[in-house]
Amino acid sequence: MTTYHAFTEAEAVEYARTIPNLFTPGSELTSREIGDGNLNLVFHISELSTGNSIILKQALPYAKVVGESWPLTLDRARIESEALIIQESLCPDLVPHVFVYEKDLALTVMQDLSDHVIMRKGLIEGNRYPLFAQHIARFLAHTLFYTSDLGMNQQEKKERVKQFINPELCKITEDLIFDDPYHNAETNNVPPAIQDAIEAVWQDKELHLEVAILRNSFLTHAQSLLHGDLHTGSIFITQESTKVIDPEFAYYGPMGFDIGAVFANLLLNYAAQEGWSKDAESRADYRGYLLGTIKDVWTLFQGEFRSLWSLYGEDRLSKTEGYQDWYMQQVLRDTIGYTGSKMVRRVHGLAQVADINKLEDEAAKERAQRIALRIGTALIKHNRQAQSIDELLEIAVKAVE
């Protein structure tokens, strides 16, 4: 039972029955495999009589996107589970509850969030989530502060760095975000209509230098325990609730990488409004909502992070005059740089986004791709000079003028 093998639906049901206090003994359980990711099986198991349900997530020893030829360590299931448990301790309402983690099976049993929708889908449908900004800002502020040298014992933090060394998943990011999109790599999926713009990206030496510097920081800057893949497909949402899922890319890296992932995916949807909005007025309106959300997330994140720092920072030197301002400026700059990096790779890299790719009008799709590329490259080039989040918003506004 505890030797690793990929579960069938029947086995998933059988396993779910063994978890204490979850289902009525002997009752009928149903299972569906609902994974749409690339790396895991995800079983939704529910009890017909009560409606109780859980998610049983099992890591696969390879990446589905490229077949079994890309083997992946099952250790990522440990990392995901341990990261979730830390996140739950810091913001219990913003992540799914973990019932069981079974290492040998690379298996995590967690709270079912079927009453939520994937945020990417919600945004594509044009929905608005009035509590999202404050939820995700709190998630970012608490998880990034309390896992950094500012918010935890600095010696324990070093043990955490060790716990979350995550070479294989980091390698995916290093290749697909920071390398392949900037040259004619086999993994790219270049949309033919924008071949000219992609070739310009491949030629742009100023851009390449900034990407190399951003990658250097991704490789070496062990600042906080990151989620590591915080796009809108890793967020379950309703009008009232926000749940961040799937931290299998968790590792110690620069805070701006997580914040930038959120902003990049809001801006990809912003670009995609070329096709999703029915007219210019609703397009401008929804884009205003998205930019307002980014501004709110940054403002709330920064405020909350600074409050935590001032109230709970135990470290004498962190109270040094000017240090907090210097630090937050670095986080802003990283955020802007990684926002750009995470946009560019979604236009013509291996893994793209439904916001743009599901557009049926080819002209609108092409405009969306060009806008995303324009914003992404401008943010990357601007990152080391940035002074304010408003500069990010201005770049986004200018790109659709």
Added chain:
Amino acid sequence: MTTYHAFTEAEAVEYARTIPNLFTPGSELTSREIGDGNLNLVFHISELSTGNSIILKQALPYAKVVGESWPLTLDRARIESEALIIQESLCPDLVPHVFVYEKDLALTVMQDLSDHVIMRKGLIEGNRYPLFAQHIARFLAHTLFYTSDLGMNQQEKKERVKQFINPELCKITEDLIFDDPYHNAETNNVPPAIQDAIEAVWQDKELHLEVAILRNSFLTHAQSLLHGDLHTGSIFITQESTKVIDPEFAYYGPMGFDIGAVFANLLLNYAAQEGWSKDAESRADYRGYLLGTIKDVWTLFQGEFRSLWSLYGEDRLSKTEGYQDWYMQQVLRDTIGYTGSKMVRRVHGLAQVADINKLEDEAAKERAQRIALRIGTALIKHNRQAQSIDELLEIAVKAVE
């Protein structure tokens, strides 16, 4: 035999006999405990009949400098041994050979370097080491390049980061270098004659901000496997040979921290020439030698590091135009900042240096302390603006005008 206990000299001899192919069976061996550090027993064991000898180094479970009340993990013996073995693989002639490492006893048996002198002592005696600059530059270039993301597989490097997580020894650095010297901490040993200058350090907010930023990088920037304590007391030297010893502070940190340690200790001796030189002419002459050595070390280090990068950098993005220049500038800036940090702490912190403290003329000692402080604080304040190593040299020259 393999349960940890601190060795007596007799036990050290008994242990040395068990190492194959080292001593003649049954011959007479003598042992002396020669440790002058704070953290270890060091036995020198030699065979009278042949003159063969070895060093047997055993970690103590506490720091001697403050008695048994400061317990320290024996894991640092593992770190030291494993770091030595990596360094030996990269520059075999520049570190002592390790014969045996016995984990349970926190024991390392290594090459005896009694024919060398501790470089700090050699400099105090006014000796010059014409090969030192090229030796230490090669040590720095090879150990820092080949353990970084530039010179090794980036996924294996992450496993190395994990292997060298070193919380307890890093804590000593974090406190004694970056924290205590900048406020009225109990651990400080403030020389009464320069109380005014030390109080100015405690009040200097511009300085404190730079120190907080340098410490942040020490805490988070996992760039290369550092020696971690590369002062002139960790270097054995002759006219022909240089051997770097004692890497128990090894961890993944910013390259400039190791380079800065070398420069700081040359500059502490430079300051101490107030007392060691017999007249103004010989003082200027020896100081010129020390500054010339710093310049040579940087120039040779930088040249060799760039050559390794260009010849052996396997990473596509590291070839990005402008990236190498940007990277070397960061290393220079870190080097200048850490040089300053490592000088200031030696003036009035817990652990000081013989270069200054052994001066018998109190007026000369005071001048040396003030010069060291002037150079150290100026370097710290200048670090983020630095463009060239010449700026460091100018600061040193100006401080004695």
